[in-house]
Amino acid sequence: MPSVLITGVNRGLGLEFIKQYAAAGWTVMGTCRDPDSASEAQAVAATSPNLSLHQLDVSDPDAVNALAEKLKHTAIDVLILNAGMMAERTGLGTFNAKDFLQVLNVNVVAPAIFIQAFAGHVAASERRIIVGMGSTLGSIAGNTSGGMYSYRSSKAALHAIMRTASVDLKDKGITAIAMHPGWVVTDMGGEGADIQVSESIAGMMSVTDGLSLSDSGRLLTYAGGELPW
Numbered sequence: 001m002p003s004v005l006i007t008g009v010n011r012g013l014g015l016e017f018i019k020q021y022a023a024a025g026w027t028v029m030g031t032c033r034d035p036d037s038a039s040e041a042q043a044v045a046a047t048s049p050n051l052s053l054h055q056l057d058v059s060d061p062d063a064v065n066a067l068a069e070k071l072k073h074t075a076i077d078v079l080i081l082n083a084g085m086m087a088e089r090t091g092l093g094t095f096n097a098k099d100f101l102q103v104l105n106v107n108v109v110a111p112a113i114f115i116q117a118f119a120g121h122v123a124a125s126e127r128r129i130i131v132g133m134g135s136t137l138g139s140i141a142g143n144t145s146g147g148m149y150s151y152r153s154s155k156a157a158l159h160a161i162m163r164t165a166s167v168d169l170k171d172k173g174i175t176a177i178a179m180h181p182g183w184v185v186t187d188m189g190g191e192g193a194d195i196q197v198s199e200s201i202a203g204m205m206s207v208t209d210g211l212s213l214s215d216s217g218r219l220l221t222y223a224g225g226e227l228p229w
Helices: 012-022 038-046 061-070 097-123 148-170 197-209
Strands: 003-009 027-032 050-057 078-081 128-131 175-180 219-221
Touching: 003 012, 003 175, 012 038, 012 197, 038 050, 038 078, 038 219, 061 097, 078 097, 097 128, 097 148, 128 197, 148 175, 175 197, 197 219
Parallel strands: 003 027, 003 078, 027 050, 078 128, 128 175, 175 219
Antiparallel strands: none
C-alpha cells in the first residue's frame, strides 16, 4: 500500500487531499497545527483507518525534525508540501515586514526544512516523489498584473527550492516538482475562483501518479500542463 504525507490538512486543499487519498486506499499521514479542532479532518479519520493525523506547526523546525524522528521507520512514497498562508495586506504601500516575513517563513523556509528532514523517508520508498504547492502567481514570466508582493515572492522562492531539490536529490532517485493547483474555491482562493477543490485534487493526484524522474524540476499545473518560471 503506497503512503503519502501531506501538510496543512485542516481545510481546503489539504483536507481534500486526505479525503481522496484515503478513499483510494493509501496509507495517509496528515499534519495540522491543532488536530483536536480540525473537525472535518477528524471526521475523515473516524471513517478511514488508513489515515493518521499529526499535530505540527510547520514553521517550527524542531517540531518538523521531531516528527521526522517519530516516523523514521516509515517510507513515504509521496510528500506533499501543502501548508501555506497569504497575508491580508499584500500590495505596494500596504504590506509590512512582520507579515511579509511570516509568509516567507511558512511558504518558503518551512518546506525547505521539511525536505531536509524527510528526504530519507522519501528515498526509502518505491515512488520517491516530493510535491511543493506552487502557484502561477509565483511565475515571474507570467506576472503581468502586479500586487501580492509577499505571496508572489514566496511562491517564486518555493519554485526555486523545488528546482534546487530536484538537482540535489537526483542521485537518491527522488522526483521533486512544484505544482499549481489552479484557482480553487477555498478560504484562500475565495468564492470567485474558477475550479472546485475536488477537481483540483483529483487532477494533482493524477499528475503525481504519472511522474517519473525525468519530470523532476518542472513547474506543472493540476491539469498536467507546464508553467513558465
